Amino acid sequence: MxxxxxxxxxxxxxxxxxxxxxxxxxxxxxxxxxxxxxxxxxxxxxxxxxxxxxxxxxxxxxxxxxxxIQCRYFKVALPFLLIVSIITLGAVLAAGQNINGGSRWLNIFGLSFQPSEIAKGTMVLATAQIYSVLQTDNGADKNAFKWVMGLSIAILALICGENLSTAALLFLVIVMMMFIGRTPYSQLGKLLGVVTLLGVAVIFFIMAFGKDVNEEKKLLAAHNVTVVSDDKDDLFEKRPWFLKRADTWKTRIDKFMNSKDIPPDSVDLDxxxxxxxxxxxxxxxxxxxxxxxxxxxxxxxxxxxxxxxxxxxxxxxxxxxxxxxxxxxxxxxxxxxxxxxxxxxxxxxxxxxxxxxxxxxxxxxxxxxxxxxxxxxxxxxxxxxxxxxxxxxxxxxxxxxxxxxxxxxxRTPAANAxxxxx
Structure with missing residues (x-):
């Protein structure tokens, strides 16, 4: 029983x-x-x-x-999830709740949630639906790549402003799904080329216009200026939101790239x-x-x-x-x-x-x-x-x-591969 x-x-x-x-x-x-x-x-x-x-x-x-729920019914939820994802991601950019230095949360009726978590599953669902519909005997139709890229650009553009790592990981998953969906190699090759150039441009922008928070603190300390708060607004006033995130990204990149083996007694724990x-x-x-x-x-x-x-x-x-x-x-x-x-x-x-x-x-x-x-x-x-x-x-x-x-x-044993x- x-x-x-x-x-x-x-x-x-x-x-x-x-x-x-x-x-x-x-x-x-x-x-x-x-x-x-x-x-x-x-x-x-x-x-x-x-x-x-x-x-x-x-x-x-x-x-x-x-x-x-029968798996075929998940397709029915796709239009609704796309609308919810776009609206909530846009609301986060306009009036997101700042927690731990990132405005990634939306507060509705006292409940905080991250719309990016819903958007990730929505993009996977959309990619699966598009590639299943536009699949042929010789692989995916070329239009499947165009549809997925159009949706990806719209969703990822809303995510990356405040959560670049989530946008990057989601894009990586979408590319892997494209490969599984038998996207023509010519389209994948062009995509990887464009992404490489875009990645270089983004890194150049971050390194050129971002400010390392730790280096700025050192400079202020050298001039006997005490920083009471860790909020970057105390350090970089009147900077646009995208430059504030660039500050965070540059600090993390500098810290990762400049990491080296140092004696334990020389580690700065602060x-x-x-x-x-x-x-x-x-x-x-x-x-x-x-x-x-x-x-x-x-x-x-x-x-x-x-x-x-x-x-x-x-x-x-x-x-x-x-x-x-x-x-x-x-x-x-x-x-x-x-x-x-x-x-x-x-x-x-x-x-x-x-x-x-x-x-x-x-x-x-x-x-x-x-x-x-x-x-x-x-x-x-x-x-x-x-x-x-x-x-x-x-x-x-x-x-x-x-x-x-x-x-x-x-699939039955006699089904096609x-x-x-x-």
């Missing part, structure tokens, strides 16, 4: 379910351990964990609803707090780690429960535990690839792979930031980091993959 009830509730691919639950368990343990700063500010060491558990329960509830304490956490972990809840750097590392939670995982669970977390994302990607390969139609296959690539790419980038292989950004670790919008939306993305695993029409166009 109980087994029948559980099987009806937890539908879809069992391996995806197992990966999801392992990530949730790791998330609860590590968020509880890494939230000492929030516990101190709130006066309760259990409050951050209970709030995170509530968000996970809400996410699981949304995930169960999503997995019970200037490079995040990177320094993350390095200390990793260096002190050894192979097996200090054990769950025994992190020492969580009290000093800013955003230890979010952007740098992987550093805390390494410190507490060691190289073995950190490798295990990375392996869970690899299983998620390859299991989703198997689900997509079994689909008879293109749309569910492209959608499942797009969502999996988005989750795994973001996870990989977060890990690279934590270990010093990429510049510091605000990308959380999917399904593990403490968050509001991202936690619930990522659960919905898993729900979509589970829906495809159970409701998408499967390529899925049929929808």
């Amino acid at each position: 109980i087994n029948n009830t559980l099987s009806k509730l937890f539908k879809g691919d069992k391996v995806i379910w197992m990966v999801f639950f392992f990530l949730c368990i790791i998330s609860i343990v590590e968020v509880f351990s890494a939230s000492s700063q929030l516990a101190y500010k709130g006066g309760s060491y259990l409050s951050p964990m209970f709030k995170h558990i509530f968000l996970l329960i809400l996410g699981i509830f949304c995930m169960i609803i999503t997995l019970n 200037k490079d707090a995040q990177v320094s304490y993350a390095n200390i956490a990793i260096a002190s972990s050894n192979v097996i780690g200090k054990g769950p809840g025994n992190s020492e750097q969580r009290d000093f590392l800013s955003q230890a429960f979010s952007d740098f939670i992987y550093a805390i995982i390494i410190e507490e669970m060691g190289i073995i535990g950190a490798g295990g977390v990375a392996f869970l994302y690899i299983i998620l990607l390859f299991r989703t690839a198997k689900i997509a390969n079994q689909c008879e139609n293109n749309f569910p296959a492209f959608l499942a792979m797009g969502l999996a690539l988005m989750l795994v790419t973001q996870a990989l980038f977060n890990m690279c930031v934590a270990v010093g292989l990429a510049p510091v950004t605000g990308q959380p670790l999917p399904l593990i980091s403490k968050g509001g919008t991202s936690t619930v939306i990522n659960c919905v993305y898993i729900g979509v993959i589970l829906s495809i695993s159970r409701s998408a029409k499967k 390529q899925p049929a166009a929808v």
